[in-house]
Amino acid sequence: MGPETVLAILNIVLAGMFGAVIGSFTNVCIYRIPEHRTVVKGHSMCMTCGHELGALDLVPIFSWLCLGGKCRYCKTPISSRYIKIESLTALMYILMAATHLSMFMDPTAVDPMTNIFPFIELCALFIMINIIIVEMMIMHDTGSSMYGLSVALLIDFAVQLFARIMNVVNNDASKELGSKITGWGIEFVVGAAIAFLAVVIAVLFSNKPKELKSYLHDSKGKALRTSDLFAIVLGGVIGIVPSAVASIVYLIARIAIGNGKKVKYLGNILAAGAAVGFFGYAAYLIIK
Ligand SMILES: [Zn+2]
Known part of the structure; x- marks a missing residue:
């Protein structure tokens, strides 16, 4: 040796x-x-x-x-x-x-x-x-x-x-770092913005104006707030197209569930939506 x-x-x-x-x-x-x-x-x-x-x-x-x-x-x-x-x-x-x-x-x-x-x-x-x-x-x-x-x-x-x-x-790591970082940055910001938009729509649709305060401040609204925050961060992490898919799934579930007891399933629904978006988009890119 x-x-x-x-x-x-x-x-x-x-x-x-x-x-x-x-x-x-x-x-x-x-x-x-x-x-x-x-x-x-x-x-x-x-x-x-x-x-x-x-x-x-x-x-x-x-x-x-x-x-x-x-x-x-x-x-x-x-x-x-x-x-x-x-x-x-x-x-x-x-x-x-x-x-x-x-x-x-x-x-x-x-x-x-x-x-x-x-x-x-x-x-x-x-x-x-x-x-x-x-x-x-x-x-x-x-x-x-x-x-x-x-x-x-x-x-x-x-x-x-x-x-x-x-x-x-594959020694293909030398692609300009600057453009790579800019690319990720844009993906993150736009992905998070899409999820943020979905959260805002869901909050407005599932709360009467009076209940809005409860969503923002009460401990009862905490599960929803945590879930919504997760959705926004996740949207940024997975990028624009997967975020759009996940956000639509989340939006529908979020409005359907409202403030009801099934709030605890939102995390799983979001995870499923994110997985479908992420892997679906990855598969599309490979096939293309
Ligand atoms: Zn012991």
């Missing part, structure tokens, strides 16, 4: 270890944020026996494997979610290192256009994916209807990630 190969393997292994640590932090966020606890300080402890965990209990992936998925102290099984999220994040970072090897191997030859920017792009996507995983698992744990929506968002980001990696692999 030549020194080049050793260096390449070393880089990939280090990236995987770094990813596992990020995954471990993701787990901390999932369990502490809903309890309004800080994620930067404090010791982790076993959720069953409350025993404070030592350094050996906190090595990402390996601790879970070595302990057979059980607490060292009280032997209560620990959720496999820990190791799943840690391995997933590690895998993502390994993928990133493997597709950017030349950048790690020969830093002097780094060309910002072909190397650094795709790298930063991928870093940003990884961070987004981890934030969505945190949000998704919190939604799952609290039984929120936004769970479906989070899953849709995650799929969206995973598809984007795959596209970017394929882009790097």
Whole structure:
């Protein structure tokens, strides 16, 4: 094995270890944020026996494997979610290192256009994916209807990630960065504007003028407000055409459901609309 190969393997292994640590932090966020606890300080402890965990209990992936998925102290099984999220994040970072090897191997030859920017792009996507995983698992744990929506968002980001990696692999990453960023910016703003318009129409149609105040201020209107905010952000994230599809679906459901009890299904309906728009448009582009 030549020194080049050793260096390449070393880089990939280090990236995987770094990813596992990020995954471990993701787990901390999932369990502490809903309890309004800080994620930067404090010791982790076993959720069953409350025993404070030592350094050996906190090595990402390996601790879970070595302990057979059980607490060292009280032997209560620990959720496999820990190791799943840690391995997933590690895998993502390994993928990133493997597709950017030349950048790690020969830093002097780094060309910002072909190397650094795709790298930063991928870093940003990884961070987004981890934030969505945190949000998704919190939604799952609290039984929120936004769970479906989070899953849709995650799929969206995973598809984007795959596209970017394929882009790097095909060495087609050097397309002018400026025009790319402008393109995304426009997609985001117009997509969000379409969803915003749908939300405004839905709010006006489903509320009498007197009820409008209740929508804006009451805790009763909170589920609707959250759902509407989600719709606007999602519209921006998925881009113009998918946003138009998702917004129409959302608008119809939002007016049909009004302020009734089925409000909790809005998240799932929006997720379904976004998925149809996103994948439908992607399929259209491929066929075209
Ligand atoms: Zn324990």
